[in-house]
Amino acid sequence: MEAVLHLPVAPNVELVAAKAVETMGGALGMPRSRVEAASVAVVEACLNAMEHGGGTMVVRLASDNASGRPRLVIEVEDHGRGFDPSDVPPRRPTPKLGSGPRRGWGLTLIRELMDEVQITSRPGMTLVRMLKYAENGP
Secondary structure, three states: OEEEEEEOOOOOOHHHHHHHHHHHHHHHOOOHHHHHHHHHHHHHHHHHHHHHOOOOEEEEEEEEOOOOOOEEEEEEEEOOOOOOHHHOOOOOOOOOOOOOOOOOOHHHHHHHHOOEEEEEEEOOEEEEEEEEEOOOOO
């Protein structure tokens, strides 16, 4: 199963991508908690694409069994100025809720919520590729 969404920068458009993830994850038979994690990750990736990418973003969704395990493959592509993913260190929780900055958690959340994450970026194109397996692996 595959879907390709061309989404404009518009309020709440990230929810369209989240609904598509929920639909495909459900069709794969993924447990609700894994679908919800993938939905939050795609929302974060879309918000980053809207903030930093400018213009239309492309969200590609596919379910496959290429690795021998059913999985959901999600790609979010934008056409902004690009960045070096290694320059974005993982964020650490702040000791007290509300005591730290509220922005800049997107990539950390994506990396924690998904089973695999690959980021390719250069001027004019950033691609965030995320994998979520239907079940926890060994």
